[in-house]
Amino acid sequence: MRIVIVGEDAGRAGELEESLGFFGQDWNVSWLAQADAALSITDPVDVFLCGLRPGGLPGTVLLSQLAALHPQAVRILLLDQDEDAVMLQGLDCAHRLLSRPLDAGELIEAVDSVAELRQVLGNEELKQTIGRIGSLPPPPRLYLELSRLLRDPDASNAAIAQMLSQDPAIAAKVLRLCNSAYFSGGREITDIRAAVTRLGHQTLLRLVLASEAFGPMHLGGKEREAIQDRSLRTSRLARRLLAGPSAELAATAGLLAEVGRLLPGVSGGPDQPGPHYAEAGAYLLGLWGLPMPIVEGVAFQHRPGRLKASGFWVAGAVHVASALVAETPVDEAYLRNVGVIDKLPQWRDMVEPAAAEAA
Incomplete structure (x- = not known):
């Protein structure tokens, strides 16, 4: 496997290669001082890795350009401890975010987990099922545009409200969700600008995503409402299980854990014929260009232990939240392995009742 590291301390090359050898990885590692040297590579590369400020270009720009030149390569962005604020921005261009100083074990886990996901999404039955669908649900246009706007630190609530108002149907759905039992707090919200102020940017962004993602569902009204209800409760619970970005x-x-149900020909369980809705949903999100941790969280929501990344992260949080909301078994062996089994009773108490029960 060929790895190219840009703009990092080449003095650590020997230390990293020694560590990789200890883990049994016979990888070819190249260290480049300047970004333009990476952009001039024409031979196949398996992994590109850089920090936020490699020589000559911002790291996010470099990885975006490398994505076009080497679409099959795994892209990893290195962050210092005080750079959490740019974490979500970095996920637009990178498959993985790792912390400095680079740890060989973390690098191996990151590369292996992306390879595992590609193997899951490369399932031939899944590809054939997707290929038989005449028209896939379109990417969530307004969500993606709003995501770009929110990266601007100078973006005002008025500008955000104006963007949302360009699509009256979405605006109406956002207001409807905003006034549901989950978000209203007993006060009716009647305009988009008030929704922006009341909800906060990230919650509003998810409501827009829910409105767009679940809008074209082929399912009946009651089934659609049940899925949307579970999705909102799963989203809110999953958010409480992790910290920071x-x-x-x-x-x-x-929120997107059940989006695969949008697609005809998928199954509701691992023992049923056809690709599972979790894998189909992850495939759809990959086509939409959503960040890799979100795609992974959906793909492995029922089997988080298959991910090689250590610790309890996005896929684990989605697994716990979706299982508790749907009242299905939680993988306690997995929780024990990642050291959070003692938190399960507390998490059970956090589950919100279904909308019909709360009404």
Whole structure:
């Protein structure tokens, strides 16, 4: 496997290669001082890795350009401990975010988990099922545009409200959700600008995503409402299981956990014929270009232990939240392995009642 590391301390090359050898990885690692040297590579590369400020280009820009030149390569962005604020921005261009200094074990886990996901989404039965669908649900246009706007630190609530108002149907759905039992707090919200102020940017962004993602569902009204209800409860619970920017990733992945049900020909369980809705949903999100941790969280929501990444992260949070909301068994062996089994009773108490029960 060929790995290219850009703009990092080449003095650590020997240390990293020694560590990789200890883990049994015979990888070819190249260290480049300047970004333009990476952009001039024409031979196949398996992994590109850089920080936020590699020589010559911002790291996010470099990885975006490398994505076009080497679409099959795994892209990893290195962050210092105080760079959490740019975490979500980095996920637009990188498959993985790792912390400095680079740890060989974390690098191996990151590469292996992306390879595992590609194997899942490369399932031939899944590809054939997707290929037989005449028209896939379109990408959530307004969600993606709003995501770009929210990256601007100078974006005002008025500008956000104006963007939402360009699509009256979405605006109406957002207001309807905003006034549901989950978000209203007993006060009716009647305009989009008030919704922006009341909900906050990330919650509003997820409501827009829910409105767009679940709008074209082929399912009947009651089934659609039941799925949307579970999705909102799963999202809110998943968000509470993680901290910082990871909480927002878990909330979005939880919201989309059942989006695969949009697609005809998928199954509702692992023992039923046809690709599972979790894998189909992850495939759809990959086509939409959503960040890899969200795609992974949906793909592995029922089997988080298959991910090689250590610790309890997005896929684990979605697994727990979706299982508790749907009242299905939680993988306690997995929780024990990642060291959070003692939190399960507390998490059970956090589950919100269904909308019909709360009414």
